[in-house]
Amino acid sequence: MSNIEKVFKNLKKENKKALITYSVAGDPDLKSSEKIIRNFILEGVDIIEVGVPFSDPMAEGPSIQLGHERALKNKISLLDIMQMCLNIKNDHPNTPLVLMGYMNNFLSLKENLFDELKKNKIDGLIIVDLPYVESNEFLKKLNEKDIDLIRLISPTTTKERIDKILASSSGYLYYISLKGVTGSELKISDELENRVLEIKKQTKLPVVVGFGIKDAKTAKKMSLCSDGVVVGSKLVDEIGSFNPNKENILNQNLTSIISELKEGIS
Amino acid sequence: MSKENYDFPDKDGRFGEFGGKYVSETLISALDELECTYEEVKKDKSFLAEVKNDLETFVGRPSPLYYAQRWTENLGGAKIYLKREDLNHTGAHKINNTVGQVLLAKKMGKKRIIAETGAGQHGVATAAVAARHGLECIIFMGEEDIERQSPNVYRMKLLGATVCTVNSGTKTLKDAMNEAMRDWVTNVDDTHYIIGSVAGPHPYPQIVRDFNSIVGIELKDQSRDLFGRYPDKIIACVGGGSNAMGIFYPFLKDNSVDLIGVEAGGSGVDSGMHAAPLSDGSIGVLHGMKTYLMQDQEGQILSTHSVSAGLDYPGVGPEHSYLRDSGRVVYEAATDEEALDSFHDLTKTEGIMPALETAHALAYVKKIAPDLDKEEILVVNLSGRGDKDMANVAKVEGLTL
Numbered sequence: 001m002s003n004i005e006k007v008f009k010n011l012k013k014e015n016k017k018a019l020i021t022y023s024v025a026g027d028p029d030l031k032s033s034e035k036i037i038r039n040f041i042l043e044g045v046d047i048i049e050v051g052v053p054f055s056d057p058m059a060e061g062p063s064i065q066l067g068h069e070r071a072l073k074n075k076i077s078l079l080d081i082m083q084m085c086l087n088i089k090n091d092h093p094n095t096p097l098v099l100m101g102y103m104n105n106f107l108s109l110k111e112n113l114f115d116e117l118k119k120n121k122i123d124g125l126i127i128v129d130l131p132y133v134e135s136n137e138f139l140k141k142l143n144e145k146d147i148d149l150i151r152l153i154s155p156t157t158t159k160e161r162i163d164k165i166l167a168s169s170s171g172y173l174y175y176i177s178l179k180g181v182t183g184s185e186l187k188i189s190d191e192l193e194n195r196v197l198e199i200k201k202q203t204k205l206p207v208v209v210g211f212g213i214k215d216a217k218t219a220k221k222m223s224l225c226s227d228g229v230v231v232g233s234k235l236v237d238e239i240g241s242f243n244p245n246k247e248n249i250l251n252q253n254l255t256s257i258i259s260e261l262k263e264g265i266s
Numbered sequence: 267m268s269k270e271n272y273d274f275p276d277k278d279g280r281f282g283e284f285g286g287k288y289v290s291e292t293l294i295s296a297l298d299e300l301e302c303t304y305e306e307v308k309k310d311k312s313f314l315a316e317v318k319n320d321l322e323t324f325v326g327r328p329s330p331l332y333y334a335q336r337w338t339e340n341l342g343g344a345k346i347y348l349k350r351e352d353l354n355h356t357g358a359h360k361i362n363n364t365v366g367q368v369l370l371a372k373k374m375g376k377k378r379i380i381a382e383t384g385a386g387q388h389g390v391a392t393a394a395v396a397a398r399h400g401l402e403c404i405i406f407m408g409e410e411d412i413e414r415q416s417p418n419v420y421r422m423k424l425l426g427a428t429v430c431t432v433n434s435g436t437k438t439l440k441d442a443m444n445e446a447m448r449d450w451v452t453n454v455d456d457t458h459y460i461i462g463s464v465a466g467p468h469p470y471p472q473i474v475r476d477f478n479s480i481v482g483i484e485l486k487d488q489s490r491d492l493f494g495r496y497p498d499k500i501i502a503c504v505g506g507g508s509n510a511m512g513i514f515y516p517f518l519k520d521n522s523v524d525l526i527g528v529e530a531g532g533s534g535v536d537s538g539m540h541a542a543p544l545s546d547g548s549i550g551v552l553h554g555m556k557t558y559l560m561q562d563q564e565g566q567i568l569s570t571h572s573v574s575a576g577l578d579y580p581g582v583g584p585e586h587s588y589l590r591d592s593g594r595v596v597y598e599a600a601t602d603e604e605a606l607d608s609f610h611d612l613t614k615t616e617g618i619m620p621a622l623e624t625a626h627a628l629a630y631v632k633k634i635a636p637d638l639d640k641e642e643i644l645v646v647n648l649s650g651r652g653d654k655d656m657a658n659v660a661k662v663e664g665l666t667l
Binding site: 054055056057058059060061065069072077078102103104105106107108128129130131133134151152153154155156157158161176179180181184 | 278286287288289290291292293294295296434435440441444447448451452453454455550551552553554559561563564565566567
């Protein structure tokens with residue numbers, strides 16, 4: 001059983017929902033981003049999405065774009081990021097670490113990518129600009145290494161496509177709550193909740209909801225119809241206020257955001 | 267590949283290994299809708315008649331094939347002809363595509379048009395068709411380009427478009443395209459995104475090529491009438507590659523015609539300061555397509571350099587990548603300096619001021635024409651007029667207007 005499966009299985013036993021965080025590797029620098037993630041894990045975050053910074057992050061709103069820009073100033077590489085993940089894994093082997101990014105950065109490692117992912121104990125990948133029609137070959141190689149390719153489903157995905165996406169998914173499904181970029185304003189509606197419930201009926205995989213979830217109230221609402229929520233922009237905004245002399249304050253602020261969210265969804 | 271069987275893109279939107287649809291899931295349904303609608307209208311006689319009528323009465327087609335006699339004599343070699351896309355309404359080939367795409371948008375019931383622009387030519391061509399059809403129009407343009415192309419910015423505003431300044435990344439064309447994609451994903455229900463080049467996810471490279479191929483189709487007729495044969499060489503500048511694809515495409519199966527694309531060599535291809543991914547790039551994925559890109563070893567997109575805003579793009583249409591690898595089209599590069607030089611040459615000897623983009627194609631002609639036989643016929647796609655570049659040329663040469 002994969003780490004991701006175990007996490008959802010245990011949560012289900014306790015009738016709990018997953019809290020998933022997204023932060024950008026290397027933002028504000030690699031060491032600090034490692035500390036931030038370690039802190040998330042200690043605060044009880046269930047799954048960590050590690051953003052791989054890209055020069056052209058097309059699907060991101062202003063908050064996460066800035067996070068990518070800050071990280072790229074430090075000239076970090078994908079291998080550095082995976083090394084950071086391995087460091088964390090050595091202390092927290094059961095917490096799933098999922099790399100989330102854009103195709104071009106993953107392609108840069110060519111065939112070495114798959115061995116490196118395995119070697120550095122990466123549990124899954126989310127590739128924003130890799131829809132299922134383009135992913136056959138990639139998926140095969142990830143499956144050979146037991147690494148999950150986590151798929152996205154959006155408000156515009158047709159029923160026919162959902163079936164196809166489900167057929168080639170593993171780990172969990174990421175439902176994009178809104179038409180827009182990350183960090184947009186989310187308006188919760190019956191339609192949104194029904195759609196998540198509808199998708200849940202079609203699959204045994206856990207379904208989590210992301211985009212626009214910034215407070216405990218929204219997190220709670222979205223967790224009721226799903227298996228968990230992803231929070232990104234809210235955290236990356238906070239990380240943007242990083243001051244090297246007040247690193248502890250940043251982590252205290254992040255801790256209070258996390259505990260509020262945890263309370264909301266439990 | 268047998269060139270006689272050239273039939274791309276395939277059903278997955280690929281040109282060999284290039285192209286595809288690398289976009290976020292939210293945009294897939296919009297691309298599918300566009301593809302279906304396009305397949306339908308391609309066979310719809312009344313739609314095609316409407317496009318034809320607009321090209322004739324709104325754009326002013328066909329564009330003439332002009333013999334550049336004095337320039338030919340000065341260079342002393344092959345005969346040089348210019349396909350005068352600069353004479354189109356709004357001053358460039360870009361309008362051939364926007365005239366068609368706006369009708370597609372109406373067919374799909376979209377009320378809002380968005381577009382990216384670099385030099386501003388595509389922005390102006392989009393704003394003009396949106397005005398004519400009474401559609402809301404938003405143009406995304408990098409901050410740096412807004413500075414170098416201010417007359418076009420004002421032109422777009424006069425045409426009723428909203429111009430959104432893009433401050434992210436390198437503040438040029440690629441970032442304008444990122445921002446347009448972000449707008450599209452947000453307003454996907456009522457918005458059509460008119461991409462201005464043969465770039466982006468499928469079906470854009472095909473649609474933009476097809477609408478621009480009127481240039482090559484006309485050239486075929488004109489050269490039969492004028493020379494009784496096809497030209498020996500056709501030369502066009504390549505940024506994203508829409509004017510080149512438009513003039514090359516109808517000739518791909520005519521192997522006697524040499525096709526040459528000229529990229530922006532900036533300060534020189536060896537200097538790294540350029541915008542020539544086909545000459546000095548590697549394969550990657552950006553803006554929904556697999557293609558040659560200017561990128562570092564980590565897959566981060568590099569900032570490009572060119573004196574011409576319209577060529578200042580780190581990628582290139584996927585069909586060009588395919589044609590490069592198959593060898594059917596040869597790609598060269600011209601530097602900023604060579605382009606500026608040819609800009610002046612053509613203006614002074616022929617009384618035609620070319621766009622700085624187009625001047626790159628002219629620079630290559632200047633290099634090869636003197637050594638070619640006087641019976642050889644070269645055709646340059648004179649893709650746009652240069653009025654928009656006057657302030658920029660003056661600035662580069664240290665003059666104030």
